[in-house]
Amino acid sequence: MNEPSLKTRREFLANCGVVTAAATLPQFLVRTAHGVAVANGWEPGSETPLPGFKDDRVLVVVQLSGGNDGLNTIIPHADDDYHRVRPQLAIKADQRLRLDDEVSLHAALKPLKSLYDDGRVALIQGVGYPNPNRSHFRSMEIWHTASDADQYLNAGWIGRYFDNNCAGEPQATAGVAIGDEFPQAFGGERGMGVAFQTPERFGYVPGRKGDDLASFRAINRADAPAPNDQVDFLRHVTRNADLTSERLRQTNQRTRNAVRYPFDPFGQGLATVARMIAGGLGARIYYVSLGGFDTHSNQAGQHERLLGVYASGLEAFHRDLTALGQSRRVLVMTFSEFGRRVRQNASGGTDHGTAAPMILTGHAVAGGLKGRRPSLADLDQGDLKHTVDFRSVYASVLRQWFDADPTVVLGRPFPDLPLLSA
């Protein structure tokens, strides 16, 4: 059987994380298209896209954990029902940024307003799924695995994307999550993806005299004869972890952010992502979380603060990407596991709800309001009925951004939405 031609291999590998050239590229990595490209003089981190790859595109997934109150994010200010059922919680005129006659943004999202005016923000209204689940844990699982409400899948949608689209050696850094938890979305058969708090601390931490990286590597040599398959497997994962750690360290050292980010874990997380992107780490998908949205009581102040953290971090991120020459490559997709109830509760907050907005930001976005605003009159047991299935959004991103076949990843077809400009 012939080796697939270099061109087809490049295309085949086109959708995945790519190894950054280290000073000495181990043999098995050289065989990847990237290795070949580097050998032919391509500079990692340069503006020119990697030959054969579709512009080396990146997706950043931002997860708002806890259930973001969509109604106070994209506010139906002209709707009497909204004000009636939220006497204290409805956002008043001086706290809103008008988008059109019907809806406004919460003023805390001001940092994103100019991006919106430039047409770089798509606000997808009413996103949810049939038979919505109001348990944090279960609903988050549904979003991570892109399952139906009555299905229980183990593999995540991003993991399945990696499994189906990445040939050759599994690249650990195909997916990078900032945080100590490995997102369920990354879970797949080929075990791709890493999670860390800070890139410089991901790796084997040496101990005392004699316990150093060199000894660690020597004792775990992947090319030594292995007594059984398990040892062989473990050594390979060890090698992967070690290479990844090297790669992360080098990438982190290679680049500086061009702008100052807010000093909170979310902003700093995005700063790390920007450095990884500009530094040529080669990851295809990044994952960042912001928690605290479960506002059952005293929502007003908390929600405003969180939206502010979100908007200022994201604004700095996009500004940094532009300054670093990376803005054409990056798309950011923001979601939450559910919205909140239409009616406010007795504690100045709201309880778990259903449909909520998703937000896409980036150079390639076809900006504006998308989807249909869910009706406040026609509710499902007091909750909004969704007008867009979240898997349509995933499908649109997979197909339009990554040129991948969404049906393979999601299990069945979902209608695309016009989210990206041509």
Added chain:
Amino acid sequence: MTSLLLEPLPSGEWNVRLARHLLRRAGFGYPIYRAEELARQGPEAAVAAFVDYENLPFDFPEPDWLDEPQTYRQMRADLRQEFRRRLEAGELSEAEQQALQRERQRLFNELMRERRQDIERLKVWWVRRMLRTPRPLEEKLALFWHGHFATSAQKVRSPWLNYHLNDIFRRHAAGNFKTLTSEVGRSPAMLIYLDGVQNTRRSPNENWARELMELFTMGIGHYTEADIKEAARAFTGWSFDGERFVFHRFAHDDGEKIFMGRRGRWTGLDVIGIIFEQPATAEFISRKLWTHFAYDEPEPEIVEGLAATLRESDYDLKPLLRRMFLSRAFYGERAIGNQIKSPVQLAVGMAAQLGIEPDDTIGRLLAFQLRTMGQDLFYPPNVKGWDGGRAWINTNTLLHRYNLANLLVNGILADPPPGAPRLLRQAMEEDPEFRFMVNRSRLTPGDDGSGPLMRATPRRPLAAMEGDPSAGAIQFARAPFQPDKFFRPAQGYTLPQIADFLADFFYPQPLRADQRDEIVEALAGDRQSVERLDLGRWDQDRLRSAVRLMLSAAEYQLC
């Protein structure tokens, strides 16, 4: 005719190597010097030492600091009543009413936080129990059942009810599988987790019936959807009060049901009885037990043989366990050194093998690390429990395992997650002996990967680290592992002898020559490898390094 695989290993073939294998599988792999003793006793006595564990006294305090399940409900009801009283008593302005509501919410939140904390304490309790027990098989089986009859504290919020189910797993660990299944089904934790309490005549809920058959007893393919529906009807009315099972007669559908081809006015217990008459049940659990303790994909004759044993004993587990641990196949090449340790096996085994004092501090640290390694006690990922095997391993979890060795051997917790400082500070408040100093320096290797790694900077109190995304590593004032006692049996050994001594202890396979050289180099420093160990005068850091390196090898992940 029984195949040779399940035939008992002839006692002539029994030796130290096989005894070590038994120690690792039926136990947590410690204390390793037991291996010589077990080797002398012969296979039957050795296996009995594990299986007949009730002969070993073990007095470990129950977690009686847990509040009864009624307590939380009562506290909330009291709070609600108190606030209502105050509302009705005075003429409160709207602002005052709102202030009152906020106060009530704040107290509720604190109650919920306390409850979550209690689950964390329960994890520590269990880890310490595992570290102290002279009956490791009891705990390994309790953990196996916890993964098999999985429930999660995500949904079962009451710490007491989680403990109550954990206690059922322990009491019936090597008991009778049929009894265990009934007890589990009637436990409040399971009734909550699989919606048994919501299953009533008027609105049946199939969750428990389905998982009982699919995951807990027969496995897919041995029943129909209709059987699930009929079984669900039989289980209606199962409920609880506090920690007691309660049967609500009026919620029970006492009509006739057809279950697995049998017609009758079945109750839940009847359904369980019928399930246990099916051959599939014995086969399913036999396969699962063999996979857990021996190796994946057991040969059909093994499954059939063990299933027969289980049926003959009317589902008492001990005969199966004994037969499994005595069989040739259990000691064959497919079994020895081929199993990836679960995080519990790794962490508990490591702490115990290193001879670390199983105090509260260690319990806390290990419980914390178990989560990052993918096995969060009381929080299995879903009703299928933990997949195990290679699923434990990815670049993240593997690095955590190697860095766990750094924590236990050297007292270094690198890359602590944001929650760590707060968690550790809380632990410090609760346990005055839990002291450590915090070094704010970054923990990075030297440019050539060598040499000590923490640049000295002024100490920084733990409280100041909270919420700071750039907070550095945490260095414990006293490393949990103390080399003196551990290396005593190696006093006078040459360095290559020490390397082999460590390998015998830690690995199921012998060292490669170049691996031995690495360990010798770590031990030697300036000294010659032909020198003999003199504990009083040897650099402790070098002893630690040798141990830490050995624990950070692929070989140590296997048992």
